[in-house]
Structures are given as structure tokens and as C-alpha cells.
Amino acid sequence: MYETVIGLEVHAQLKTRTKAFCGCLNEFGAPANTRTCPVCLGFPGSLPVLNEMAFEHGMKAALALNCQIQNFTKFDRKHYFYPDLPKNYQISQYDLPLALDGGLKIKIKDREKTIPVKRVHLEEDAGKLIHEGEGSLVDYNRAGVPLLEIVTEPEIHSPDEAYEYLSELKAILKYLEVSDCDMEKGSLRCDANISLRLIGAEKLGTKTELKNMNSFKAVREALNYEIKRQTGILESGQRIIQETLLWDEVSAKTVAMRSKEEAMDYRYFTEPDLPGFVLTEEKIKAVKDNLPELPQALKQRFIRDYGLSDYDVEILAQEKRVADYFEACFKIYPQAKSISNWLIGPLSYELNSRNLDIQSLGLKPPELTTLISFVDQDKISNLSAKEVLTARLNSKKTVEEIIQEKDLLQICDSGELSAIIDAVISANQKSVQDYSSGKANALMFLVGQVMRQSKGKANPKVAQEMLKEKLTNV
Amino acid sequence: MPAEKPLYALTGLELLDLIKQKKIGIADILESQSLRTKAVEGKVKAFARFTDNTTSGIPIAVKDNICIQGQPTTCASKILENFIPPYDATVIQRLKNAGFIIQGQTNMDEFAFGSSCENSAFFPTRNPWNLDCVPGGSSGGSAAAVAGDEAVWALGSDTGGSIRQPASFCGVVGLKPTYGRVSRYGLIAFASSLDQIGPLTKDVRDNAYLTSIISGHDPRDSTSLNLPVGDYLKSLEKDIKGIKIGVPKEYFSLSANAGLEGLDGEVKEAVEEAIAQLRKLGAVVSEVSLPHTEYAVGVYYIVATAEASSNLARFDGVQYGLRVRSADNLIAMYKKTRQAGFGPEAKRRIILGTYVLSHGYYEAYYVRALKVRALIARDFTEAFKEYDCIVTPTSPTTAFGLGEKLENPLAMYLSDVYTISANLAGVPAISVPCGFSKKGLPIGLQITAKAFDEEMLFRTAYNYEQATPWHKLKPKI
Amino acid sequence: MIISKDDVLKVANLARIELNQEELNLFSGQLESVLEFIAKLKKADVSSVKPMSHILDIQNVLRADIPGESLPNALVLKNAPESLKGHFRVPKVIE
Secondary structure, X not given: OEEEEEEEEEEEEOOXXXXXXXXXXXXXXXXXXXXXXXXXXXXXXXXXXXXXXXXXXXXXXXXXXXXXXXXXXXXEEEEXXXXXXXXXXXXXXXXXXOEEEEEEEEEEOOEEEEEEEEEEEEEEOOOEEEEEOOEEEEEOOOOOOEEEEEEEOOOEOOHHHHHHHHHHHHHHHHHOOOOOOOOOOOOEEEEEEEEEEEOOOOOOOOOEEEEEEOOHHHHHHHHHHHHHXXXXXXXXXXXXXXXXXXXXXXXXXXXXOOOOXXXXXXXXXXXXXXXXXXXXXXXXXXXXXXOXXXXXXXXXXXXXXXXXXXHHHHHHHOOHHHXXXXXXXXXXXXXXXXXXXXXXXXXXXXXHHHOOOOOOOOOOHHHHHHHHHHHHOOOOOHHHHHHHHHHHHHOOOOHHHHHHHOOOOXXXXXXXXXXXXXXXXXXXXXXXXXHHOOOHHHHHHHHHHHHHHOOOOXXXXXXXHHHHHHHHHO | OOOOOOHHHOOHHHHHHHHHOOOOOHHHHHHHHHHHHHHHHHHXXXXXXXXXXXXXXXXXXXXXXXXXXXXXXXXXXXXXXXXXXXXOOHHHHHHHHOOEEEEEEEOOOHHXXXXXXXXXXXXXXXXXXXXXXXXXXXXXXXXXHHHOOOOOEEEXXXXXXXXXXXXXXXXXXXXXXXXXXXXXXXXXXXXXXXXXXXXXXXXXXXXXXXXXXXXXXXXXXXXXXXXXXXXXXXXXXXXXXXXXXXEEHHHHOHHHHHOOOOOOHHHHHHHHHXXXXXXXXXXXXXXXXXXOHHHHHXXXXXXXXXXXXXXXXXXXXXXXXOXXXXXXXXXXXXXXXXXXXXXXXXXXXXXXXXXXXXXXXXXXXXXXXXXXXXXXXXXXXXXXXXXXXXXXXXXXXXXXXXXXXXXXHHHHHHOOOOOHHHHHHOOOEEEEEEEEOOOOOEEEXXXXXXXXXXXXXXXXXXXXXXXXXXXXXXXXX | OOOOHHHHHHHHHHOOOOOOHHHHHHHHHHHHHHHHHHHHHHHOOOOOOOOXXXXXXXXOOEEOOOOXXXXXXXXXXXXXXXXXXXXXXXXXXXX
């Protein structure tokens, strides 16, 4: 009887060479405070200058989310004292953000729905605080890394919708190559706000804010937990307290942050050190026209042009590089279904077990298509082919070399096979009779005998066909 | 060339000329300077500290809020004590590239908050013309050093008059360039939308010369404009026949409106004589209106303090400067450090600036001030459609006594009434000596021109200066 | 009265400045008179203008995404009141 109302706020680190306002490298994992300079440390007298790549990445993402890029945008200072914030203000965007009013289409249980995106803006990341002993240690390598904040309207109505939205958003940002979207490394972060209201009610209920969720799964779990918690409170006639809650992965619970000393008052005002930005329709159009194909369009095209199933396409399109790889293979060997099966099946298994992505795997598309064509032409068995793939990835040998070395070529030559079959027929008359009297199992026994006689190299399909033919003619 | 004068008493360009003629070497200048400093610095106290230079060059004094690599730079504040910047401000780089060395860093009002140099955490600087009077501020140390011949020339910074008012009080030439003309990179910010670095010099030629060295586009400052720098020395060669000068009536009838003691009679007289002199030189002078002048001080103390509260938030004891160690948690450390590190005027301004930005007051104070700022800027745009420059007093009074306004911040703020508008409008303005009071204190004439027309300022100021004796007079210390 | 002592304390706290009683008394009075003076801005007719944040008529100042120099860690920490293992160290954070 309650309706769930969820809004999501995503922070994506933009993939640039340098930070948002200085030339320090935007790089994860460097020794503490070695990717820092007077600007990102906020040293007295230093001044910011905006990285054009960060700006362009922001525009691309906003356009891909169907947002309206604003003709004038500017930066603001957001003030709060915290040691990870070198200037004790964050350069962000407040009243005139980069883009407004977009939407992202998601599929939820075969139904399409558009999640409205309220705003997209640029800002700088903060440093990292490590609590140690009686104090905290501060590393400013991350301070000043460009961030894109993407905020939805509170129009997500279930944790599953939230999950789908995040997955689709991540796919888009990765297709655009504007963010790595790696939640483990913190390059994608998500906060949620959630409230419940009686179905049909117009007024929104009191919301809580959820933080500290380290995966999309955690977002879904935290939201599910919070729905139960809030429902319990409301049903017992109590009120929800507006507060910020932290998701605790271990106990699978939300816990209240210790209450802030005072209500936040960020005292936003226009960043005087950065003049504003005017974006003409031409400039916006130029960026829009250069957007790469996005996941939705790619999926439609794959279904249309390659006749692949929805299921296959969903998997292939998850990673742009995999989709690209598929197309490279198709150009060499236009058998969409076979390629798709191999990418989704054996290749994906190898990627996972080796923890590699398709680019770093080092298998060129022609190598894969050669292997697939051997299978398709019944020259080797499916099982052998998987063995070849593994062997190929473990060595520098070619597919052909491995097949030869392991002697995996199947006997398809009808003369050689015919002789073996004739011998099997004459040696197993009992089974031949059984087959003639309608016992289908007998055929399988005979095929088995052929396989044995050929030391497993006969192609079972061809052997079966030939057997059938010969038995009918007996 | 007045050969009988000691080297320290010469202007920068006079010295450069003697070097070029191989009559003196840089060592001679440094020696003369050093003797002079020994003789008078104990009385004037213009310097926060002197620097040990390993290289030789033309000496210049720099205000203590411009970062110098490897040298303490403290804004005359306890909170930045021992802060050593790891980099040079762009102007310092430009000076070094031009063969200068920094002889020392001059005293100032803490973080440039003040008009008397009394808000320094070190000590007050005194006016070389009368040691019981203030040198003005906030670049009081730079002005006093130049006036007392302790420095050939100096750099200051001007957010609401901090170069021009002390120049006026000390009888030297001070320029606030157009906003965007000189890079702010490395200038420890007071109010980012108003701050500019500029030179304080013994005469207009030196000023034009130094300005041409420090000006120009800097890719590290987003608000530095990519416009060619004019040939400022060359602009001095032109006369001012036929140029149109506006005299804003509001500046002469301000007392009633502004609630201050008003324009000093002697200052008024000196400025009127200067205007007569400009007429004699061929300028066409008439009355102009800058109708929103009366709001300038109010707008300034909202905009400047708001930005200052933000710019000074970084002084928190985490990365550099003072940290009070008795606090056992972070918030207490912040609060105690900032209590101990900032002087009273800094605290007042941070609190005022935080207040006008805070929830519930932002629209009424800050946004309104930004709108009135637009009106003030528009006044100037309109005036410069008709006039080449605007002439006013630099300050309503001559130098006041030490301690006189210290307990009354508002009275101190109102002494900036004539200089603030140029910062709000972003236009360049220069102060040149235009006479002395009966007590022997200097009076300054302020000339304002349209944005990026520093040439007009130098040209007008130079023609006036050459026709008058004021710049040649020296204080007896 | 425009600004009370409570207001001053609240704002000082927001600005993370501790004030003793003497400072509080002094600043409250001084700020009151400054705010009284500032109140005259209410008279200005601002109906024809937009708030002016930047005085310069320039836009789109950007830099190329080209790496510049970072400071060596020792120089980063040179001014630090307290540092440990390449980090700045601060007292315990209490939310």
C-alpha cells in the first residue's frame, strides 16, 4: 500500500589525463600526495583553470542522457570545512549547471520506462582521509579530479529500477569513454534518497539519504532494506526522521550517521576565479553529432542487422569493446550466431577466469574466427575447440598449430569413415538387427563403436548420418 | 641628471640609465639602498622582512602577500607564519626574468584588510612624512618604503584602494591596473573579483615601466586577459591637449550621503588646483555624474568580505601555517587555530562575509550588492563614452594619526570611499601627488580611465606630474 | 538591531572561528554599525540589472588536457604542521 519514491545522485570521475583545474595527473593508486601541486592543494595564491577535456566529457554525457545543455553555465563555490577539501570549499556548479532535464530509458521486466534526469554538473573531487589511531591522514591525489554529478528526479519506484538505471548509466558512460565507472576504485559513486508514501498520495513522504554503497547490488540491497525499515516505522504509526544513513555491507543494515553539529549552510556563490562558459547551439550540435553509438542504438542495430536474440545482444552490448570485437569477427567470418555463442560462452569464461578484458586478452579476431570456422565445418569438435582456445591463450602457437599438434582434426573424409563403418556393421550384426526392428538405441551404440574404432576422431554427426544411410540400404 | 643626489634617492629609470651609461653598477645601488635602509627603517618599519639574495639584480620591494618561491610569504598574519611557498607568483617570475631581485617584503594590513597598515601582525608602519601618521593601507609598507627611499620601487595589491590610498598618503605614484591586466597567480587572494597587483613608484615614468613588465596574459589565471600590452613609456610622449576629463560631482558632495567627516578642505583645494592645471595643459574638463557612487562602500564591504570569507577558509592549520595543538579534535583545532591566527579585522571581515552569504541573508545582502555593483560599473561605462578619464581625490583626507580609526572600523572603511568604485567596475586608476597639506602631508589625485586604457592614465598623470613640483619633494626622516 | 550576539556566534561557528566574550561583544557592536551603513543599499533601484559576478566580459577560458608538473612529496609536506608517511595528519575527526 506504500509507493516507493527514489532519487539517485551519481558521481562519476571523468577520464582525463589531468585534473579538472591543474596539470596534475588524474591517476588512481599513486603514492600519497605525489599527484599534487599548489592548485589542487589549494595553496595560497593558486588559481584554477578548467580542463577542456573535462568540460567536453561532461557535455557528451549530458547529451547522451538527453539533457538540455545550457547556453550559459558557470562554476560556484560550495563551502564546508573538512580536511579532504583543501580550500574548504569545493568548486562545483549550483544555479546554472551544465545541463538540465534529460532522461534515461531503462527496460524493467520487458516494460520500457524513462527515468528523468534532473541535472548534470561538473565539480572537483575531494582528497582521501584515512583514519589511523588518534588522528586522520590526508592524501590529496584525488583532490581536483573532475567529477560529473548526475541527479535523477525522485521518480524511481523500486530498487530494481534503481539497479537498471545505474547499469544503463554505467554502460552509457563507458560507451562514451568518459569514465571508467569502476566502483571498487571509487570512479563511480552513488547516493540515494528514498521515501514512502501511500499509493495515490500526492505529497512526498519524509526521505532518508543513503550513502556508502559500494556496488549496484549494494544500492539495491540498501534500498530494499530501507523500504522494509520505513514501512515498519510507518505501520507502527511513527514518523520517519529525515537523516543520512550509511549502508553497512557486513551487517546488511543502514545505520544513522552521528548527527551533524549544525545544519549545513554551503554559502554557494559564483566562483570569481573562473569566468563563465557560453555554449552556442553550433558547439552543442558539433558535440552531439560526434557522439559514438550508444548502447540502446547498438542493441537495436545488432538485433536488426545480425538477427541476434535480445538475450545475446544484452550480453554482447554490456561492454562496448566486446560489441566491437563481435563486429570485427563478423567482418571476417559473417556467422553472427556462432560468434555470439563463442563470445558469450567460452571466451567470456576465459576472460573471467583470467580477469582480463577482451583487449588485454591478446586474441585477434581472425584467430577466433578461424577456430569457430573449424567447428562450424565439423573439422574439430566443440570440446576440442575449447581446449584449443585455452591452449592458444597459454602459448604463442597458432590455432592451426595447436590443432595439428594435438591431432584434433576429425575424420570427415567419407572414404576413410566408410571403411570403419563397414567394419563396425559387420562386427555388430545383433545391433544392426535391433536397429532394423526399430530400436533407436542401437544406432547410438553403433555410433559409439565407430568413435571407438576411429579413436574418437570421427565426426559423430557425419558418422551417424553415414551409418543411417548404410543401415537403410542393408 | 642630478648627480649630487645619493643613488637611493633616484628613480628606477634614472638608475637604469646610469647603469646603461656604465657610470654605476648594480652593487652601487644595493650599497646605497642598504645604507639608506639602515638609517631610516628603524623609524619607518616598512619591511616585514628582508631577503638574502644569492643573485644580483635591480632591487624591488614586494608586498608580503605575493608568493616568492622559498621565501616566507605571510600576508602579515600569524596564521601564515613560516609559510614558504613552493612557487613564484607570475609577477615575481616576470620581474626575475627582467633582471630584478626581491630586496624584501613589505608590511601590510593583515591579508590586505585595512587602510592604515595598523592591522599587521608584526607592527604598524609609519608615514615617512610624519612618523605619527599612518602610511595608509593596505600596501602601506610598499608606499612608505618608496617614499622613504628605502626602495627604488615596489609592488602592492589593490582590492579597494590598497595601492592608491597609501600612494596618496605617502606622496608616491600608485597604479591599480585594469582587472585582468596583471596576473593574480600567486597573489594570496583577498577578494578575487577585485584584486589586482600594481606598482608603487617615485614617479609616473617608473610606474609605466614597471607596469609594462608585470602586465600581460597568464594562462594560469583564468581572469587574465589575452590582450596586447601597450607601450606605456611611449604613451608618456603625448600631450593631453583636447582630452576630455570628467569630474564627478558626487565625489565632491559625498559627505552628507556617506555619513563621514567629509572631504577635507585642503584636499578639495589641492584637487581643484590640479584640475585647473590639467585645463592649462589643454584638457577639456567638465562635470560628469556617477550616480551610484554613494553605494560603493556598502557594495564593497559585502562583495569583498564575502569573497574573503571564502578565500580565507583554507587557513585552517591542516596543510601549512599556524596550528594550535591543544585541540584534541578536528573542529576544535580549526576554531582555536583560526581564533589565534587571525587578527581582529580579519575575524570581523570573515564573520561579515560569512553572514552575507549565509542562508536567509544571501539574497538581501550578497545578490543585492552584485546588482548594485552592476549599476556602478554601468556608471563608468556611460561616463567613458564621453570622457577619456575621470579625475577625483584619491582619499577624502590626508594621512590620519596612528590609532585614530583603529577602534572604528566603519570610519576606516569610509576612508576608501573614492578608490573602491574602480575595483568594483574593474577599471584602472592611478594616484599621483598633487600637493601638501599645511601640516606637510601629501595629497593624491586619482585619475581613472576605461578598462585597458592604462596609456591614458600614464599620459595624463605624466603631463600633470611634469608640470608640478610635488614628485620631487622628499620627506625628512 | 540587525545582528544579535547569537547571530554573530552562529556565523563565527560556520566560519570555524572561536570567539571569546570580549571579541563577541566588540564585534557585535562593530558589525551592527557596518550593517546599518550597508542597509542603504536597499534604496538603490536594481530593477534594470542582473547580479554582476564577473566584471570581465570573457568566457570559455579553458586549458588543454596536458600534464604539468606536480610537486615532490617532500615539498608538498614542507609546510605541514604535522605529517606522517607522506600524508598530512590532522586530529581526530568527530562528525
